[in-house]
Amino acid sequence: MNRGSGLRIGKILGIPIYLHSTWVFIFAAITYVIASQYKQQHPLWTDTQHWTVGVLTSLLFFASVLFHELAHSVVAQHYKIRVVSITLFLFGGLARIEREPSNAIQEFNIAIAGPLASGFLAIAFFGLTLLFPYSQTVGALATWLSQTNFALAVFNLLPGFPLDGGRIFRAMVWGATKNFEKATRVAGASGKLIAYAMILAGAWGAFNGYLQNGLWIAFIGWFILNAAQESVAQVAIRQTLAGLSAADVMSKEVPTVPGHITLEEYGAEVLRTGRRCHLVTNGDRLVGMMNVHTLNFVPRSEWAHNSVQAAMIPREKILWTSPEEPLLRLLERLLSADVNQMPVVSGANDGAPQIVGIVTRDSILRVMQTRSELGPLATSR
Numbered sequence: 001m002n003r004g005s006g007l008r009i010g011k012i013l014g015i016p017i018y019l020h021s022t023w024v025f026i027f028a029a030i031t032y033v034i035a036s037q038y039k040q041q042h043p044l045w046t047d048t049q050h051w052t053v054g055v056l057t058s059l060l061f062f063a064s065v066l067f068h069e070l071a072h073s074v075v076a077q078h079y080k081i082r083v084v085s086i087t088l089f090l091f092g093g094l095a096r097i098e099r100e101p102s103n104a105i106q107e108f109n110i111a112i113a114g115p116l117a118s119g120f121l122a123i124a125f126f127g128l129t130l131l132f133p134y135s136q137t138v139g140a141l142a143t144w145l146s147q148t149n150f151a152l153a154v155f156n157l158l159p160g161f162p163l164d165g166g167r168i169f170r171a172m173v174w175g176a177t178k179n180f181e182k183a184t185r186v187a188g189a190s191g192k193l194i195a196y197a198m199i200l201a202g203a204w205g206a207f208n209g210y211l212q213n214g215l216w217i218a219f220i221g222w223f224i225l226n227a228a229q230e231s232v233a234q235v236a237i238r239q240t241l242a243g244l245s246a247a248d249v250m251s252k253e254v255p256t257v258p259g260h261i262t263l264e265e266y267g268a269e270v271l272r273t274g275r276r277c278h279l280v281t282n283g284d285r286l287v288g289m290m291n292v293h294t295l296n297f298v299p300r301s302e303w304a305h306n307s308v309q310a311a312m313i314p315r316e317k318i319l320w321t322s323p324e325e326p327l328l329r330l331l332e333r334l335l336s337a338d339v340n341q342m343p344v345v346s347g348a349n350d351g352a353p354q355i356v357g358i359v360t361r362d363s364i365l366r367v368m369q370t371r372s373e374l375g376p377l378a379t380s381r
Contacts, residue, residue: 015073017066020089031058038140053137057144062088064121064149069093071117075110104175111167118153122146160194161187162227184235191228195221238328240371246330247323249367250344250357256281257290259309263298266290266308277341277358280312286355288312293340320345321359331364
């Protein structure tokens with residue numbers, strides 16, 4: 001789970017808002033399409049009006065997408081699920097939550113909030129069209145946004161995971177079967193069917209005179225297909241790591257290096273032993289952590305003139321785990337922080353922390369591979 005990618009533009013309700021790099025291109029494309037549409041439909045407007053209303057319509061469209069994602073987020077926060085970030089990108093928006101909902105009702109309510117929000121905006125903008133004629137700038141803008149928000153609500157209700165409709169479908173299957181993994185597989189299969197249908201429809205349109213729309217539909221279908229496949233893969237990971245904790249995969253041998261040695265000496269130690277991570281000590285005191293990733297940040301020409309202690313990760317910035325932390329959550333934290341290893345600390349809550357091991361991404365991946373090859377163990381009755 002990534003915390004967010006792109007340019008951070010602010011925070012709403014405590015949630016960081018990001019613009020993905022693709023947003024710039026899609027904003028420019030949408031603005032151009034809208035301005036061209038206004039130019040054809042309102043020839044009496046000036047070029048300044050066409051482009052001004054085009055830019056304003058695009059901004060309000062992405063504000064509508066943000067409103068859609070905030071609706072999901074508010075309901076998630078109601079259920080004490082932390083929303084990590086909201087990112088606006090090529091296909092609209094994405095709200096990242098810290099964990100999955102606890103039950104089917106939570107999943108349903110979080111999922112339905114987005115389409116309801118878009119439907120509300122469609123009705124609100126439609127109300128403006130009753131007050132302002134289409135020939136006026138406000139009326140034209142309101143008409144486009146009303147139709148687009150309605151289309152957004154309907155599209156998101158398609159039962160193709162991970163669209164909102166797919167999550168609603170998963171919640172229904174989850175409620176009926178009481179099995180989250182099975183519900184996700186069923187919803188993922190539905191998502192694949194929707195995706196393949198969109199790809200085929202887009203290809204048919206592209207070869208029958210609707211090139212631009214056809215390619216766009218096919219591209220969205222391809223995106224949904226990849227997202228559905230990733231969701232099913234995540235379920236497989238959950239099943240593989242179920243019941244395991246950090247203590248099950250940690251290495252109890254924690255290599256250390258003194259902080260006074262040079263980075264060149266540390267590099268030689270890594271090459272000699274193949275160990276990519278070491279705790280840094282100053283006498284008997286832990287002062288930090290050093291690894292190959294950190295070492296490579298320093299130009300090789302400076303290795304002989306810098307100590308490990310000068311380049312290491314300070315102790316207060318080290319991410320750590322407890323022996324009891326579930327392995328799935330630990331893997332998510334490793335990926336989120338983009339680190340390859342974490343020390344395992346026992347007794348941190350008692351004020352007497354003791355490092356008892358270290359967990360690496362490689363060790364988790366080896367367990368996943370082994371369990372996948374071995375399959376589930378037979379349980380004795």
